[in-house]
Amino acid sequence: MKKQVLIALIIFILPLIPTNLMAQQSKITHIAVYVKELKRSSDFYKNIFEFPEIDEPFKDGLHAWLNIGNNLSLHLIEAPWQPITVNKINHICFSVSNMDLIIANLKENGVEYEDWPGNKNKINIRPDGIKQIYVQDPDGYWIEINDEY
Numbered sequence: 566m567k568k569q570v571l572i573a574l575i576i577f578i579l580p581l582i583p584t585n586l587m588a589q590q591s592k593i594t595h596i597a598v599y600v601k602e603l604k605r606s607s608d609f610y611k612n613i614f615e616f617p618e619i620d621e622p623f624k625d626g627l628h629a630w631l632n633i634g635n636n637l638s639l640h641l642i643e644a645p646w647q648p649i650t651v652n653k654i655n656h657i658c659f660s661v662s663n664m665d666l667i668i669a670n671l672k673e674n675g676v677e678y679e680d681w682p683g684n685k686n687k688i689n690i691r692p693d694g695i696k697q698i699y700v701q702d703p704d705g706y707w708i709e710i711n712d713e714y
């Protein structure tokens with residue numbers, strides 16, 4: 566009986582609660598990356614990961630938007646450059662379906678890769694069997710590439 570009363574109260578009261586007081590769902594839509602030279606960075610992400618460029622709303626030559634899949638975008642923003650501190654712990658991760666193909670593409674484009682400890686041209690294998698490598702983009706940002714695709 567108490568359960569039925571509680572359910573009836575919830576059904577009656579719930580529509581009266583303003584929607585802005587109810588829990589809001591959030592989602593990630595894009596990742597913004599501060600870059601020194603827009604064309605250089607845009608070319609890197611388009612050539613290495615084959616991310617297609619998408620409409621850029623600012624039309625000022627200082628922004629580029631790339632489709633990185635799963636309804637997500639990479640927003641590259643050129644601004645007056647100030648030295649930054651880059652650490653491998655802070656990284657973006659892209660999963661690929663074929664690690665051999667991405668490694669061949671890195672080599673073809675002259676991009677060095679390494680494992681987590683920093684051994685050049687080595688692949689790290691996580692405890693769960695996922696292969697991963699790390700590269701740096703033209704501004705030094707770390708990117709993990711793994712085959713968890």
